[in-house]
Amino acid sequence: MAQTLPVAIQEKLARILALKAKRGGEFALPFDKDNFPLSVARQFPEYQKFALEIGCGWGEFTRASAAQNTDVMHLAVEKKLARVISSGRDQRREGLANIRYLILDVAWFFEGIFAEQQFNAITINFPDPWPKARHHKHRFISSEFVAELARLAAKDCLLTFATDNYAYAREAMQAFEATDAFKNMQGPFLASCEIEGRPRSFFETLHRNEGALIYFLRYLKA
Numbered sequence: 138m139a140q141t142l143p144v145a146i147q148e149k150l151a152r153i154l155a156l157k158a159k160r161g162g163e164f165a166l167p168f169d170k171d172n173f174p175l176s177v178a179r180q181f182p183e184y185q186k187f188a189l190e191i192g193c194g195w196g197e198f199t200r201a202s203a204a205q206n207t208d209v210m211h212l213a214v215e216k217k218l219a220r221v222i223s224s225g226r227d228q229r230r231e232g233l234a235n236i237r238y239l240i241l242d243v244a245w246f247f248e249g250i251f252a253e254q255q256f257n258a259i260t261i262n263f264p265d266p267w268p269k270a271r272h273h274k275h276r277f278i279s280s281e282f283v284a285e286l287a288r289l290a291a292k293d294c295l296l297t298f299a300t301d302n303y304a305y306a307r308e309a310m311q312a313f314e315a316t317d318a319f320k321n322m323q324g325p326f327l328a329s330c331e332i333e334g335r336p337r338s339f340f341e342t343l344h345r346n347e348g349a350l351i352y353f354l355r356y357l358k359a
Contacts (some may be wrong), residue, residue: 147173149247159238160218162225166237176252177212184210188258189251189289191243192216194338196224196236198262201234201336203228209257210235216242244277253288259296262357263340267304278309280316287318287358294358297332299351301344306352319356328352 151170158165170179177187186209193199203211209310213236215221221238228236239248264277278298286296296319298309310326313319322328332353341351 150250154239156239157218161238161240163219163236164225164228164236165221166212166239168239168344173250175250176255177210178252178255181210181237181293184208186210186257186294187212187255188222188260189256190214190260190262191221192225192262192264193238194262194340195220198260198336198338198341199224199236200228200233203233204231205336209233210237212237212239212245212256214239214241216245217302218241234346243282247277247282248285251289254291256289257294258292259286259290259294261296261298261345262338263299263301266300266305269303275327276305276308278305278312280312283312283316287316290318290358292358296358298342298354298356299352301341301349303352305351306354311353313354313356320359322357328354 148170151168151173156167159167163345168175181187188202188206188209188211188215190199190211193215196213199211199213203209204268213224218240221240225238231246241250266276290296298313300306300309310328314321314325321327330351330353332355337345344351
């Protein structure tokens, strides 16, 4: 069963997200209280597969992935409106129809927004590592967040977490591997530094140019 939020919270969230969608351009995901929790399968019945990206930034990875997989509807979550507007403009120029954006800070709220078991792929791309110890509380990867991802993931969903911060990679591993919902494809507490054929985002390119190692955690939904 999909998690049900109190009606008052649903209505407040729907108002906020609907207002952001109006400002986000033609590819921003429409949102209203009558479509809560959001079912992308119901909203886009012409697609059979759905991918969720959390933290799409300027959208380079999103658009390249959508171009590689035109049969998949890509839902990109980004907290900064300017980035969504910019990526939407590029999307229009590139003629991509299979991307929609949700303007949302998942550190603020995420639980209960989506219907359950509907994503075939979930990507978390270079979340802010908040490297200073006193700021670690702002990291959004937690046991509760992982449980919510497990609720949203369809069977055999591929979940990828990407970061250039080793400490955050270890912390994320601990959260993902504390549950039986996801299995590490590399082996327990292992990550890879490259995924062949995977598009690179602005932030990944920036980190690599600075000489940083990239850590990819890849999990399969049981």
